[in-house]
Amino acid sequence: MTAQTVQQGDLVTVIGLEVHVQLETDTKIFCGCSTERTDEPNENVCPVCLGLPGALPVLNEAAVEAAVKIGKAIDADIPEETRFHRKNYYYPDLPKNFQITQYDEPICADGELEISVEGDRRTVTVERAHLEEDPGSLQHVGGGGGIDSAEYTLVDYNRAGTPLMEIVTAPDFRSPAEVRAFLAELEEVLEYLGVFDAERDGSLRIDANLSIIPAEEIDGEDTAEIGAEALAAANRTEVKNISSHKGAQKALAYEETRQKNAIQRGRAVEQETRHWDESRGITVSMRSKEEEKDYRYFEEADLPPLRVSGWKEEIAIPELPTARRERFEDEYGLSDEAASKLTSTKQVADFYEDVAGEYDPDLAATWVADNLLGELNYRDMEITAIEGRLEEVTRLVELVATDEITAKNARETVLRSMLDDGRTPDEVVAEEGLGKTGEDEVKRAVVEAVEENPDAVADYESGDDGAINFLVGQVMQKTGGSADPGDVNQLLRAELED
Numbered sequence: 001m002t003a004q005t006v007q008q009g010d011l012v013t014v015i016g017l018e019v020h021v022q023l024e025t026d027t028k029i030f031c032g033c034s035t036e037r038t039d040e041p042n043e044n045v046c047p048v049c050l051g052l053p054g055a056l057p058v059l060n061e062a063a064v065e066a067a068v069k070i071g072k073a074i075d076a077d078i079p080e081e082t083r084f085h086r087k088n089y090y091y092p093d094l095p096k097n098f099q100i101t102q103y104d105e106p107i108c109a110d111g112e113l114e115i116s117v118e119g120d121r122r123t124v125t126v127e128r129a130h131l132e133e134d135p136g137s138l139q140h141v142g143g144g145g146g147i148d149s150a151e152y153t154l155v156d157y158n159r160a161g162t163p164l165m166e167i168v169t170a171p172d173f174r175s176p177a178e179v180r181a182f183l184a185e186l187e188e189v190l191e192y193l194g195v196f197d198a199e200r201d202g203s204l205r206i207d208a209n210l211s212i213i214p215a216e217e218i219d220g221e222d223t224a225e226i227g228a229e230a231l232a233a234a235n236r237t238e239v240k241n242i243s244s245h246k247g248a249q250k251a252l253a254y255e256e257t258r259q260k261n262a263i264q265r266g267r268a269v270e271q272e273t274r275h276w277d278e279s280r281g282i283t284v285s286m287r288s289k290e291e292e293k294d295y296r297y298f299e300e301a302d303l304p305p306l307r308v309s310g311w312k313e314e315i316a317i318p319e320l321p322t323a324r325r326e327r328f329e330d331e332y333g334l335s336d337e338a339a340s341k342l343t344s345t346k347q348v349a350d351f352y353e354d355v356a357g358e359y360d361p362d363l364a365a366t367w368v369a370d371n372l373l374g375e376l377n378y379r380d381m382e383i384t385a386i387e388g389r390l391e392e393v394t395r396l397v398e399l400v401a402t403d404e405i406t407a408k409n410a411r412e413t414v415l416r417s418m419l420d421d422g423r424t425p426d427e428v429v430a431e432e433g434l435g436k437t438g439e440d441e442v443k444r445a446v447v448e449a450v451e452e453n454p455d456a457v458a459d460y461e462s463g464d465d466g467a468i469n470f471l472v473g474q475v476m477q478k479t480g481g482s483a484d485p486g487d488v489n490q491l492l493r494a495e496l497e498d
């Protein structure tokens with residue numbers, strides 16, 4: 001996807017992702033158990049998600065609807081009919097000893113997602129996206145606390161059966177930074193669709209495949225054109241246990257360096273599964289990579305084939321971030337940067353449109369993109385932290401738009417107090433005496449300042465323009481800082497012209 005010319009001797013990095021996304025549904029994918037997080041282990045369980053003999057799965061319509069929305073958002077082919085398979089493996093977090101997943105007939109195939117990397121827009125191919133169930137979770141206790149060093153391990157099946165969408169990309173990435181951009185874009189799209197909650201722990205889990213291909217083995221002229229044969233022949237590692245954008249970038253940067261070093265020293269890269277150790281910042285070998293035949297896939301006979309034709313057409317999706325960003329640029333005349341910031345989450349974008357509808361779109365952009373997001377960011381807060389108070393922010397913009405308070409006071413005093421001590425804008429304005437001084441009062445202060453400071457006036461009249469600043473300062477003092485310095489400057493000049 002990156003159109004970079006290949007140079008002799010280059011080592012080209014190739015990355016493909018398998019992203020597991022937890023879908024936001026009230027209940028699990030094959031039973032009626034709640035997906036709500038709870039601190040009590042094994043609370044949300046039943047015979048189906050515990051894999052007890054004889055219990056039968058029933059597919060959750062909401063999970064299918066979410067999958068169709070994702071398919072539409074990435075412009076994928078959604079076949080008329082799709083099927084479920086059993087993927088067999090033994091691990092304590094998997095009570096049935098198989099996972100219900102999809103195999104050769106996934107619900108979505110051949111989609112794409114556009115990303116932006118350092119100003120360049122590129123398209124990443126999504127080979128497939130399929131529905132499956134999440135396993136339970138293991139808790140390693142005592143000893144070293146690690147998977148291989150704990151005294152014992154506890155298992156919690158609350159998570160077992162949570163609906164997942166596994167999104168598999170083509171090996172289209174050429175750097176860890178591109179991967180990070182993709183994950184950010186994907187998360188944005190999923191949040192816009194309302195099928196995903198990024199705040200939820202473990203809601204995004206990434207397996208990242210990386211290989212290094214020497215330039216000599218690439219048929220094409222540039223790094224975008226690596227032939228299927230070269231891709232298949234390359235030994236790659238699959239790095240597991242990645243749960244954030246930043247983690248993905250770090251893990252892959254480590255893995256990229258590790259493999260390049262091996263190749264430069266003439267050593268082969270093993271085809272294997274590796275574990276990202278976040279705290280140590282390294283990847284460690286887990287096992288040789290399993291092959292498809294190890295899983296003995298066979299059809300899930302307890303679930304009939306799923307037909308979505310006739311229904312999928314009715315499932316609507318909202319305007320997505322890219323389209324919305326472009327519309328913000330056209331409709332409100334915003335810069336690319338402002339439009340990107342304002343569409344970063346649906347809530348921010350919705351809020352911006354509310355404010356822009358009532359006041360000047362530029363003023364609204366400054367307030368939402370710079371002031372509000374800036375102050376929230378400084379406090380490590382998300383827009384959700386003020387969810388119930390967006391009317392108060394609108395009122396604040398109104399106070400500025402109607403010239404009742406200065407922009408400086410609005411941001412530095414009113415907005416900050418709103419976030420820090422929870423007061424409303426009107427309370428802060430009244431309690432801190434921020435109401436802009438009336439024009440008459442400012443004029444009186446201007447006349448006084450001119451009368452009381454003949455030396456400064458003389459300096460100004462003899463051509464020392466800087467003397468005006470001293471006089472502005474005097475007026476600001478007299479009005480307790482609540483006059484607009486620009487207005488004061490103009491009034492002073494007018495007064496001195498007479």
Ligand code: ADP
Pocket residue numbers: 014015016017018168169170171172209210211230231232234236292
């Ligand atoms: P497997 O059968 O081993 O699971 P797949 O063809 O399903 O392999 O691909 C799994 C993931 O590996 C995909 O995300 C794909 O993009 C990625 N991948 C394939 N070839 C390479 C490669 N040479 N380097 C890095 N990633 C690759």
Ligand code: ZN
Pocket residue numbers: 028031032033044045046047048049050161
């Ligand atoms: Zn259950």
Ligand code: MG
Pocket residue numbers: none
């Ligand atoms: Mg595969």
